[in-house]
Amino acid sequence: MAKLTKKQKEALAKFDENQIYSLSDSIDIVKKTSYTKFDASFDIDVRLGVDPRKANQMVRGIVTLPHGTGKTKRVLVLCTPEKEDEAKEAGADFYGLDEYVKKIKDGWTDIDVVITMPSVMSKVGALGRILGPRGLMPNPKTGTVTMDIANAVKEVKAGKIDFKVDKFGIIHAAVGKVSFEKEKLLENATELIQTIIKLKPSSAKGTYVKSIYASSTMSPGVQIELKSVTL
DSSP states (O other): OOOOOHHHHHHHTTSOTTSOBOHHHHHHHHHHHOOOSSOOEEEEEEEESOOTTSGGGOOEEEEEOTTOOSSOOOEEEEOOGGGHHHHHHHTOSEEESHHHHHHHHTTOOOOSEEEEOGGGHHHHHTTHHHHGGGTOOOOGGGTOBOSOHHHHHHHHHHTEEEEEOOTTSEEEEEEEETTSOHHHHHHHHHHHHHHHHHTOOTTOOSOSEEEEEEEETTSOOEEBOGGGTOO
């Protein structure tokens, strides 16, 4: 087992690891136990009682956080020339098609979100092996394959995120920065958790939400009391 650093020990001394806290108290704890020199992300991890190997138990969705993520997302729009002005005016960082398809094939992935149009998916599909593992592949289910380029770009810039349960049955998402006001983190985290709850697959049996933890980059995880965030 890795030896704890002095700062890790100090952080763990500020709360009881074996206790379950309300979402409100969890935010307070994460704020006071975050010791990075940069503005760390405030993360929520939700362990679900689903089997991600079964298609009918895959939990995936999108949510627009009321107060954004605190991170400026770099958006690439892969589109035909007549859509480039729309992408530019909506705030896209990069826009075009063939030149960016080539750049990505050559190894460029300095972006956070890729948005495209249905008519060019044949070209974008060839990038699957590069974009897929990085979570960048456009998908109609997350609103990143659309003819309404402007709206898609604006939503991402405003704080829309997509999430998906991993192979261990856990959804991990950053819902802001530790520097955010407590109320903003509370509203962002609640929005995410309630969205996940609404996506419960009909085929999922037993307990759906098994546990929820809050943490920041490099801070200890704090378990959240389920009844403090569920309807």
